[in-house]
Amino acid sequence: MSNSSIKTDVLIIGSGIAGLFAALKISEFADVVLVTKKDKNESNTNYAQGGIASVISKNDSFDKHIQDTLIAGAGLCNEKMVRIMVEEGPERIKDLIEIGTNFSKKEGHLDLALEGGHSEPRIVHAKDLTGKEIESALVTKVNSLKNIKVIENTIAIDLITEHNIKQLRASTLQNRTCWGAYVLDVKSGSVIKISSKATLLATGGVGQVYQHTTNPQIATGDGIAMSYRAGAKLANMEFIQFHPTSLYKKSSEFFGEQSFLISEAVRGFGGKLLTRNGFEFMSKYDERKELAPRDIVARAIDSELKKSGEEFVLLDITHKNSDEIKSHFPNIYEHCLKLGVDITKDPIPVVPAAHYSCGGVKVDEFARTSLKGLYACGEVTMTGVHGANRLASNSLLEAVVFADRVALDLKMFLKEQQDIFSEIPDWDDSGTLTADENVLISHNYKEVKTTMWDYVSIVRSNQRLERAAKRIHIIYEEVEDFYKRTKVFSELLELRNLVACAHIIIKSALQRKESRGLHFTLDYPDLSENAEDTIIQNVNP
Numbered sequence: 001m002s003n004s005s006i007k008t009d010v011l012i013i014g015s016g017i018a019g020l021f022a023a024l025k026i027s028e029f030a031d032v033v034l035v036t037k038k039d040k041n042e043s044n045t046n047y048a049q050g051g052i053a054s055v056i057s058k059n060d061s062f063d064k065h066i067q068d069t070l071i072a073g074a075g076l077c078n079e080k081m082v083r084i085m086v087e088e089g090p091e092r093i094k095d096l097i098e099i100g101t102n103f104s105k106k107e108g109h110l111d112l113a114l115e116g117g118h119s120e121p122r123i124v125h126a127k128d129l130t131g132k133e134i135e136s137a138l139v140t141k142v143n144s145l146k147n148i149k150v151i152e153n154t155i156a157i158d159l160i161t162e163h164n165i166k167q168l169r170a171s172t173l174q175n176r177t178c179w180g181a182y183v184l185d186v187k188s189g190s191v192i193k194i195s196s197k198a199t200l201l202a203t204g205g206v207g208q209v210y211q212h213t214t215n216p217q218i219a220t221g222d223g224i225a226m227s228y229r230a231g232a233k234l235a236n237m238e239f240i241q242f243h244p245t246s247l248y249k250k251s252s253e254f255f256g257e258q259s260f261l262i263s264e265a266v267r268g269f270g271g272k273l274l275t276r277n278g279f280e281f282m283s284k285y286d287e288r289k290e291l292a293p294r295d296i297v298a299r300a301i302d303s304e305l306k307k308s309g310e311e312f313v314l315l316d317i318t319h320k321n322s323d324e325i326k327s328h329f330p331n332i333y334e335h336c337l338k339l340g341v342d343i344t345k346d347p348i349p350v351v352p353a354a355h356y357s358c359g360g361v362k363v364d365e366f367a368r369t370s371l372k373g374l375y376a377c378g379e380v381t382m383t384g385v386h387g388a389n390r391l392a393s394n395s396l397l398e399a400v401v402f403a404d405r406v407a408l409d410l411k412m413f414l415k416e417q418q419d420i421f422s423e424i425p426d427w428d429d430s431g432t433l434t435a436d437e438n439v440l441i442s443h444n445y446k447e448v449k450t451t452m453w454d455y456v457s458i459v460r461s462n463q464r465l466e467r468a469a470k471r472i473h474i475i476y477e478e479v480e481d482f483y484k485r486t487k488v489f490s491e492l493l494e495l496r497n498l499v500a501c502a503h504i505i506i507k508s509a510l511q512r513k514e515s516r517g518l519h520f521t522l523d524y525p526d527l528s529e530n531a532e533d534t535i536i537q538n539v540n541p
């Protein structure tokens with residue numbers, strides 16, 4: 001049994017844009033402990049290339065950005081939340097610049113790029129390494145502040161609520177409160193109890209649940225799984241965005257690896273999609289061709305690949321000036337060149353990959369979840385701004401806008417909150433053994449990812465979803481049994497979370513009896529009349 005413990009005002013889980021930005025804002029009035037799985041920089045944020053959307057240009061307007069977002073969201077966006085995100089965006093961009101983010105400029109002004117689905121150039125970016133630039137500015141600022149304690153290589157296992165406390169276990173879900181989390185110090189293997197007056201989940205997305213993904217290894221949906229286990233409401237988890245263009249690699253290299261993204265901006269810059277025989281095909285699918293929203297482009301590629309039996313299509317930018325290509329896309333240019341593709345001379349082989357989760361933990365306009373004291377922001381959430389499909393570059397924007405709002409609400413909440421509940425038990429792992437057969441982990445990890453790719457990806461059907469549900473249920477039982485008998489370690493925790501997320505995605509997909517935005521099913525190919533969110537809640541946590 002471990003009895004190591006920490007007490008703090010606010011516990012933040014995750015050090016991507018959402019967690020770090022919130023930490024800075026909250027540190028103005030409270031102490032923060034921030035735990036993160038690996039080192040501080042390792043996050044989806046660090047890999048964001050294209051940029052962050054915001055109304056900056058005089059030719060642009062809030063209404064245009066709102067309209068573009070609503071159109072991409074296919075009738076399921078929450079307009080009030082979209083308005084909040086769009087209208088508060090320019091102030092948050094100023095905040096990012098103030099803390100030292102060095103965005104690209106043209107003639108002394110922010111250089112605004114155009115991306116698919118946007119009616120105006122409004123993508124603020126730092127060449128094609130926007131996420132890295134933002135992440136590094138945030139980390140530098142956070143490191144300089146004494147009342148933010150960052151603990152790296154520490155993975156949150158589960159949230160602490162009444163379900164961890166024997167005498168309170170029977171309390172109703174409506175009265176549930178979160179008092180922090182149990183976390184694993186990955187290096188020592190010991191479990192720490194972190195008690196907090198408020199907890200913020202900023203754990204990012206779930207891309208690793210799929211075989212092909214642009215997300216790094218950290219994206220195992222931990223926040224979604226922990227919230228589910230604690231009884232918080234989740235919404236719209238069927239809407240997984242597949243990026244149409246990741247650099248093609250042979251399948252055998254994919255497990256646990258991340259596919260390299262060929263940014264939307266390459267198509268915005270004039271990149272053409274071609275079959276391997278050199279035929280342009282996007283005009284068959286949408287009049288906006290390569291600039292159509294991602295779901296349309298991903299389905300078009302999927303359909304061309306299914307027809308031809310090929311494993312990739314081509315993205316051709318060779319007709320553009322080679323110096324301009326290198327200056328706009330230095331990172332993509334260098335990465336492809338290392339793999340033998342000179343993008344100024346050769347078309348790029350591309351394939352879709354799981355990229356972004358539009359659904360997540362359901363939150364309100366101040367990022368409050370359905371559990372008292374539990375907040376969430378960034379990709380782990382469902383704020384309602386993305387609806388059934390996210391508009392490119394709106395996710396970094398959503399993260400900073402709602403991270404700021406967490407701080408606004410916490411200022412009041414912390415004043416009202418009584419002392420942290422004093423009888424939270426320590427982590428009890430008596431009777432468990434150290435794992436001696438990790439083949440279960442690696443085997444099941446692969447099986448979850450291939451099952452989700454084969455049956456629950458771009459084109460779905462009831463039969464495919466039910467097939468996947470059966471397989472995931474068997475893996476769930478094996479993993480839970482292993483979890484109960486074994487001392488926790490990070491691969492086991494991540495697998496447990498991936499299986500929970502797979503179950504939630506399939507359940508949400510089966511609930512939606514229509515095709516809308518990112519969810520396309522052969523059994524219900526049309527839109528239903530009522531646009532509703534799918535809600536998933538574990539009512540017996």
Ligand SMILES: Cc1cc2nc3c(=O)[nH]c(=O)nc-3n(C[C@H](O)[C@H](O)[C@H](O)COP(=O)(O)OP(=O)(O)OC[C@H]3O[C@@H](n4cnc5c(N)ncnc54)[C@H](O)[C@@H]3O)c2cc1C
Binds near residue numbers: 130203393
């Ligand atoms: C390749 C790529 C390109 C993208 N390009 C763009 C773009 O141009 N524009 C845009 O708007 N969006 C883009 N996105 C999406 C965007 O980057 C993400 O949605 C956003 O960065 C998510 O930020 P976040 O802070 O919510 O999560 P993340 O940045 O993923 O951070 C999550 C953090 O939580 C930590 N964590 C997770 N689980 C645990 C746990 N159990 N315990 C402790 N810590 C944990 C992780 O280690 C990490 O620090 C891109 C995504 C990818 C993958």
